[in-house]
Amino acid sequence: MSDITDAKARERLIDMAAEFYDQFADGDIPHMDVPTRSKSNIVFDEDAGVWVYGDRTSTRSANSVRGARKLLKAVYTMEFLAQQLEENRSSTLRELYYLSESWDEEEAQFNTQSESNKLVEDLEIVSGVKREDFHMRPEESGAKVMGPLLLREQTRRGDRDIHCQEDVGQGGYQIPNDPDTIEFLDNDAEFVLCVETGGMRDRLVENGFDDEYDALVVHLGGQPARATRRLTKRLRDELDLPVVVFTDGDPWSYRIFGSVAYGSIKSAHLSEYLATPDAQFVGIRPEDIVEYDLPTDPLSDSDVNALESELEDPRFQTEYWTEQIELQLDIAKKAEQQALASRGLDFVTDTYLPERLDAMGVI
Amino acid sequence: MSDITDAKARERLIDMAAEFYDQFADGDIPHMDVPTRSKSNIVFDEDAGVWVYGDRTSTRSANSVRGARKLLKAVYTMEFLAQQLEENRSSTLRELYYLSESWDEEEAQFNTQSESNKLVEDLEIVSGVKREDFHMRPEESGAKVMGPLLLREQTRRGDRDIHCQEDVGQGGYQIPNDPDTIEFLDNDAEFVLCVETGGMRDRLVENGFDDEYDALVVHLGGQPARATRRLTKRLRDELDLPVVVFTDGDPWSYRIFGSVAYGSIKSAHLSEYLATPDAQFVGIRPEDIVEYDLPTDPLSDSDVNALESELEDPRFQTEYWTEQIELQLDIAKKAEQQALASRGLDFVTDTYLPERLDAMGVI
Numbered sequence: 001m002s003d004i005t006d007a008k009a010r011e012r013l014i015d016m017a018a019e020f021y022d023q024f025a026d027g028d029i030p031h032m033d034v035p036t037r038s039k040s041n042i043v044f045d046e047d048a049g050v051w052v053y054g055d056r057t058s059t060r061s062a063n064s065v066r067g068a069r070k071l072l073k074a075v076y077t078m079e080f081l082a083q084q085l086e087e088n089r090s091s092t093l094r095e096l097y098y099l100s101e102s103w104d105e106e107e108a109q110f111n112t113q114s115e116s117n118k119l120v121e122d123l124e125i126v127s128g129v130k131r132e133d134f135h136m137r138p139e140e141s142g143a144k145v146m147g148p149l150l151l152r153e154q155t156r157r158g159d160r161d162i163h164c165q166e167d168v169g170q171g172g173y174q175i176p177n178d179p180d181t182i183e184f185l186d187n188d189a190e191f192v193l194c195v196e197t198g199g200m201r202d203r204l205v206e207n208g209f210d211d212e213y214d215a216l217v218v219h220l221g222g223q224p225a226r227a228t229r230r231l232t233k234r235l236r237d238e239l240d241l242p243v244v245v246f247t248d249g250d251p252w253s254y255r256i257f258g259s260v261a262y263g264s265i266k267s268a269h270l271s272e273y274l275a276t277p278d279a280q281f282v283g284i285r286p287e288d289i290v291e292y293d294l295p296t297d298p299l300s301d302s303d304v305n306a307l308e309s310e311l312e313d314p315r316f317q318t319e320y321w322t323e324q325i326e327l328q329l330d331i332a333k334k335a336e337q338q339a340l341a342s343r344g345l346d347f348v349t350d351t352y353l354p355e356r357l358d359a360m361g362v363i
Numbered sequence: 364m365s366d367i368t369d370a371k372a373r374e375r376l377i378d379m380a381a382e383f384y385d386q387f388a389d390g391d392i393p394h395m396d397v398p399t400r401s402k403s404n405i406v407f408d409e410d411a412g413v414w415v416y417g418d419r420t421s422t423r424s425a426n427s428v429r430g431a432r433k434l435l436k437a438v439y440t441m442e443f444l445a446q447q448l449e450e451n452r453s454s455t456l457r458e459l460y461y462l463s464e465s466w467d468e469e470e471a472q473f474n475t476q477s478e479s480n481k482l483v484e485d486l487e488i489v490s491g492v493k494r495e496d497f498h499m500r501p502e503e504s505g506a507k508v509m510g511p512l513l514l515r516e517q518t519r520r521g522d523r524d525i526h527c528q529e530d531v532g533q534g535g536y537q538i539p540n541d542p543d544t545i546e547f548l549d550n551d552a553e554f555v556l557c558v559e560t561g562g563m564r565d566r567l568v569e570n571g572f573d574d575e576y577d578a579l580v581v582h583l584g585g586q587p588a589r590a591t592r593r594l595t596k597r598l599r600d601e602l603d604l605p606v607v608v609f610t611d612g613d614p615w616s617y618r619i620f621g622s623v624a625y626g627s628i629k630s631a632h633l634s635e636y637l638a639t640p641d642a643q644f645v646g647i648r649p650e651d652i653v654e655y656d657l658p659t660d661p662l663s664d665s666d667v668n669a670l671e672s673e674l675e676d677p678r679f680q681t682e683y684w685t686e687q688i689e690l691q692l693d694i695a696k697k698a699e700q701q702a703l704a705s706r707g708l709d710f711v712t713d714t715y716l717p718e719r720l721d722a723m724g725v726i
Contacts, residue, residue, distance in 0.1 A: 090569060091708055092562040094701045101658050101705035139562045144537055153532040156569065160532055167530065169516040169523055170544070174507055174534030177565060181533070199455040199502045202540060206453060206519065295464050338457045342464035345454055 004133055010085045012127040013078045013134070020075070030071055031061035034122050035269070042268050042314065049277035051315055053125075053268050060122075069107055070119075076100070076108040077119055081134045090135035093117050125269040132178050132226075142175030142227030146205050147216030148188040154181040161185065164216070170205065172219070179231040184238055190214040191362050192235050193282075193353075196222065196247035196256055200337045200348070207349040213363060216241070223256055226267075229274045232260060236276045242362050243276050246353075249284030249294075250334035251306035254316070254325075257281050262315040281320075282356050286328035289335045292352065295342050296333035303334060367496055373448040375490040376441045376497070383438070393434055394424035397485050398632070405631050405677065412640035414678055416488075416631050423485075432470055433482075439463070439471040440482055444497045453498035456480050488632040495541045495589075505538030505590030509568050510579030511551040517544040524548065527579070533568065535582070542594040547601055553577040554725050555598050556716075557642075559585065559610035559619055563700045563711070570712040576726060579604070586619055589630075592637045595623060599639045605725050606639050609716075612647030612657075613697035614669035617679070617688075620644050625678040644683075645719050649691035652698045655715065658705050659696035666697060 004012075020030040035041065035053035043054040062068040080099070084091060091099070097113040110116040124131050149164045153176060164173040176182070193215045195201045201219040204210065210217045218232055236243050245260050247253035258264075261279040263271030289296055299307070307325050310316045316325070328334070340348040357363040367375075383393045398404065398416035406417040425431040443462065447454060454462070460476040473479040487494050512527045516539060527536040539545070556578045558564045564582040567573065573580045581595055599606045608623050610616035621627075624642040626634030652659055662670070670688050673679045679688070691697070703711040720726040 089708065091704070092565070092701070094562050094699075095566070095704040095708060098658055098699075098702050098704040099708070102707060137562075137565055139560070142534075155533045156571070157528065157574075160530065162530070162532060165520065167523065167525070169525060169537060170518045170539040171505075171537030174532060174537045176533040197502070199457050199500075202455070202500055203458070208519070211520075295461055336457070336461075338455070339461050341454070341458040341461040344465060345452065345458060345462070 004129060006085045006088070006133075006135075009129045009133045010082050012129050013082045013085075013123075016123070016127055017075060017078055020071070029061055029063045031059050031063075031067075032071065032074065032122070032126060033057045033059050034125055037121075037266065037268070039313070044314070045271075048272050050271035050275045051262050051268055052271050072105070072108050073100075073110065073115075074119060074123065076103055076105065077116070077123065081123075081136070084135050088135075090137050092137050092139050093120060094139060096120070096136070121267070121269075130270055130273055132180065137177040138226055142177070142179065142225045142231060143219040143221040144172035144174050144201075145216060145218050145231070146172040146201075147210040148214055149184065149216055150186040152183045152185055154183075165210065172205070172217075175225075175227050175231050177227055179227050179234065182231070182234075184234075187216075187239060188214050189216045189235075189239065189241055191357075192216045192218060192232060192241050192243040194218045194220050194224075194232060194243065194245045194260060194279075195337075196220050196245075196253055197337060200246070203338075203341075203345070203348060207346060209349045209353070212349075213353075213357075220245075220247075220256060220260070224260060226270075226274060229260055229276075232279075233274060233276045236278070243279040244282045244357065244360065244362055245279055246282040246337060247284070248334070248336045249286060249289055249328075250299075250336075251303055251310055251325075251328075253284075254281075254310060254321070255306075258313075258315055280360055280362070282353070282360070284335050284337055284339070286324050286331060286333075288352075288356075289333055290327075290331065292340070292343070294335040294339045296335045296339070299328070299332045299334055304329065304332075367492060369448045369451070369496075369498075372492050372496045373445050375492050376445045376448075376486075379486070379490055380438060380441055383434070392424055392426045394422050394426075394430075395434065395437065395485070395489060396420045396422050397488055400484075400629065400631070402676070407677070408634075411635050413634035413638045414625050414631055415634050435468070435471050436463075436473065436478075437482060437486065439466055439468065440479070440486065444486075444499070447498050451498075453500050455500050455502050456483060457502060459483070459499070484630070484632075493633055493636055495543065500540040501589055505540070505542065505588045505594060506582040506584040507535035507537050507564075508579060508581050508594070509535035509564075510573040511577055512547065512579055513549040515546045515548055517546070528573065535568070535580075538588075538590050538594050540590055542590050542597065545594070545597075547597075550579075550602060551577050552579045552598075552602065552604055554720075555579045555581060555595060555604050555606045556645075557581045557583050557587075557591075557595060557606065557608045557623060558700075559583050559608075559616055560700060563609070566701075566704075566708070566711060570709060572712045572716070575712075576716075576720075583608075583610075583619060583623070587622060589633075589637060592623055592639075595642075596637060596639045599641070606642040607645045607720065607723065607725055608642055609645040609700060610647070611697070611699045612649060612652055612691075613662075613699075614666055614673055614688075614691075616647075617644075617673060617684070618669075621676075621678055643723055643725070645716070645723070647698050647700055647702070649687050649694060649696075651715075651719075652696055653690075653694065655703070655706070657698040657702045659698045659702070662691070662695050662697055667692065
């Protein structure tokens, strides 16, 4: 999926609706084919280096009342999106759900928000247009950036030139909902460091790590928002910067790394747009827990299950991850990134990160 | 609690330690008295207009091994904080917990983070110095601000002058961990509008509500961080701006309002510093659910329990809240703020907020 203009996005919506007319004209029952969205239907795209949906599809057809109702909802949603684009407005997934209550045809209204969310994802996949290009904003905007980068953001109130160290407070630059409104003007950055927790992000900024190593510190804030992943991918592609990810040392955090590097199963149709395939994992590695003798917590049952499920996950079937996950199951321990503070507040910036980044060839 | 210098904060820490020496000298067993922190021990301070701790105290005494260990941990923490102030460093609560592993005396190390968190709160209360003044940062910084306000933030890299509309992107100005580093330079604001959800915050910004009504839109992001509450209070006190709070219409959101307006039970010792007693609740009121015929969800059992517990909460024992909560129990429904979208995307900014704010005498 590439960036497209509002007019083009609108055209694709109308094309999808026209398809139904063609099906009617041909005497076919109207239907829509959507890739099956499950772990068993994702495949590795060698060219793009990301995981995408495979060939299996599911069909939404008007050959049942239930199916016909689904297509009716799809058509109403297409109309709403087309109008939104025409008026240069935007809305959130939740607003769409509520807004459907104002539609004249009661059968077209959504019963739950997961229904409308899923429909918008279907439309993304079928149209090849990502929802941001339909002006569907996520509920929450992305996280924040600190580092030697001058950017221009196109806002509704005009362009803003912002340097992500000199023009922002200690909190950094707030990534907008749609980071494709950003243009990179200039930078002195050597690499991008994505950090899971706010506490660690603040530690790095306080210790001046972004300054000393010319790092762009991107706060992920747990499972990263689409906007954060998109910006990270653009920093990689457009500025040719290596991307490294620094999280807690537990299976949930490996998934955070996975969503940055490989894309998520739920949005594999967006992998090319959101994923940074050559992102590297800094740690906390199970190996680090041993090597740096970090304070740990025991693995819970659900941790063990999550690790075992990762061993089965095609995205984690590399030598590196198999080794690390098996080691972790073996030592039966996990550690948070802030556990590095047990060696002193500067250990992470004076010792751990320099050692790791050097070993990884990033600095 | 008022703002104090680093030197003064350090002095108070040393005074607390000196107290133990005095107790030894007097032949007393060392001890520390701390107000009892429960709902039954909060009282309304008429002068400040906030809820604070009452007269009941609990004593931590070295007359048992358990008590002695607590005081030992307190003394180690005081030493750490005093050193941190001297070096102009800062740290998070979680870092303190991990850092204790590096202390030479094993008995002084914390077993759980809730133990170290609670100790820091005890020290805040006994010393009358808030933890930000000990340079203990919260894990997460505050949320974000959009509106006609020019401020100066003192950062570790120098002062930054930032206008919260003209110098920021669509995401707004990111509130730093310690908002007392901010100085308000100039503003055209008429009032402060605190908003619970990111989706609604973005709706207001997209519709230009901050521009049209000269509102400072402060995103709360669920239960607001200390930094967000502190900034809100300062906007009220220093700029003399009315503060209104706009949340979902359910008991959990009334608690969000409560934490802005009344302070929380857990941090009643900070009410004077964090609470904005004359903050007003915009909605969603149970009355609005009826009046605007909003899409609703039924109350769950835990919603009903939470509402009933609010009826018992001294902070909610006003005519207004009793009426609203009883109405909600009666209609047995709740509504989200984004449910206003069922009347169209502009309804909230063209109709609902202007009507409510006019009725409240804010505009």
